Amino acid sequence: MSDAPLTEYEEHQxxxxxxxxxxxxxxxxxxxxxxxxxxxxxxxxxDLRLLLTSVQTALERQNAxxxxxxxxxxxxxxxx
Amino acid sequence: MPxxxxxxxxxxAAEKPPLPDVSGVLGVGGAPVRRLRLGAAGIDAWVSTIDExxxxxxxxxxxxxxxxxxxxxxxxxxxxxxxxxxxxxxxADDADCIADIxxxxxxxxxxxxxxxxxxxxGVLLAERxxxxxxxxxxxxxxxxxxxxxxxxxxxxxxxxVRAHIDDQTRVEADSALxxxxxxxxxLVREESRAQNAQGAWSASHLVPREAVSRYRDAIRELxxxxxxxxxxxxxxxxxxxxxxxxxxGIGHDSGKLNSGD
Numbered sequence: 001m002s003d004a005p006l007t008e009y010e011e012h013q014x015x016x017x018x019x020x021x022x023x024x025x026x027x028x029x030x031x032x033x034x035x036x037x038x039x040x041x042x043x044x045x046x047d048l049r050l051l052l053t054s055v056q057t058a059l060e061r062q063n064a065x066x067x068x069x070x071x072x073x074x075x076x077x078x079x080x
Numbered sequence: 081m082p083x084x085x086x087x088x089x090x091x092x093a094a095e096k097p098p099l100p101d102v103s104g105v106l107g108v109g110g111a112p113v114r115r116l117r118l119g120a121a122g123i124d125a126w127v128s129t130i131d132e133x134x135x136x137x138x139x140x141x142x143x144x145x146x147x148x149x150x151x152x153x154x155x156x157x158x159x160x161x162x163x164x165x166x167x168x169x170x171x172a173d174d175a176d177c178i179a180d181i182x183x184x185x186x187x188x189x190x191x192x193x194x195x196x197x198x199x200x201x202g203v204l205l206a207e208r209x210x211x212x213x214x215x216x217x218x219x220x221x222x223x224x225x226x227x228x229x230x231x232x233x234x235x236x237x238x239x240x241v242r243a244h245i246d247d248q249t250r251v252e253a254d255s256a257l258x259x260x261x262x263x264x265x266x267l268v269r270e271e272s273r274a275q276n277a278q279g280a281w282s283a284s285h286l287v288p289r290e291a292v293s294r295y296r297d298a299i300r301e302l303x304x305x306x307x308x309x310x311x312x313x314x315x316x317x318x319x320x321x322x323x324x325x326x327x328x329g330i331g332h333d334s335g336k337l338n339s340g341d
Binding site for chain 1: 085087088142145146148149163164165166167168169180181184188191200202204206274276280282284309311313316317319320322323
């Protein structure tokens with residue numbers, strides 16, 4: 001087992017990724033309908049891919065390939 | 081012009097001096113943030129006008145999501161607790177936004193009351209992937225090329241091994257989060273657990289402001305549980321505890337840990 005603590009950079013990336021997950025997937029939905037257009041959802045996914053790839057890379061560098069095939073966004077985001 | 085909603089605040093709290101200089105806060109796309117006062121509802125909505133021309137430039141969604149959160153942070157910095165809106169909601173105009181909020185005013189006031197005085201803190205389980213990193217496990221979980229002998233069988237075996245590792249991780253993560261819960265229970269009001277799209281586990285807690293530093297200390301003291309290193313996130317707006325405000329009421333996926341506060 002590697003006991004080396006995460007670097008400050010790795011922690012920052014994890015926290016940033018977690019924050020983005022919260023902003024995009026949680027919070028008050030007041031209008032009763034999803035207001036992000038289909039095209040925008042794809043772009044959210046694309047942008048998240050770019051950003052979270054760095055998190056993914058950090059994890060992979062720490063020998064965590066088990067998430068290599070995990071979807072970048074949960075399928076439930078793809079609504080409407 | 082379309083309106084972007086950032087968060088809601090109790091109108092009374094926003095009036096207390098020092099009054100936040102909302103006009104100095106910039107939101108998504110650098111748009112100035114405005115405050116819509118719903119006097120009868122007792123709610124303030126922080127919004128900005130969406131510049132259609134700029135919104136066509138969608139190459140920076142992650143940055144815009146962070147800009148959205150920065151406004152929620154600015155609201156949090158006023159001393160009140162905002163109910164953060166999920167990123168991406170837009171209304172036809174201010175009147176449309178106000179109408180939607182007013183329709184749900186009782187439920188929204190209850191929600192504002194529920195999170196009052198609190199912030200959201202998070203604990204992330206950062207995992208080094210010990211088993212998955214071992215060469216034999218890497219080989220066992222490798223997806224074979226179609227040209228390899230017995231590729232179909234090896235593929236299914238790789239899936240089975242990976243599923244087993246995931247199950248094991250889930251059990252260990254649950255156990256670690258249970259330990260975290262038991263330690264922070266006296267400090268928090270509610271808890272919400274989640275696994276993000278990358279498979280990482282986390283717990284979010286609704287923490288009274290005065291307990292934030294004790295919360296941090298408690299997590300730091302734990303440091304590591306098994307192969308998981310604990311990473312603290314927050315304070316942030318209580319995204320995990322505000323759910324949806326439908327016509328029927330409000331739903332959320334959190335669980336109460338300590339209703340005695």
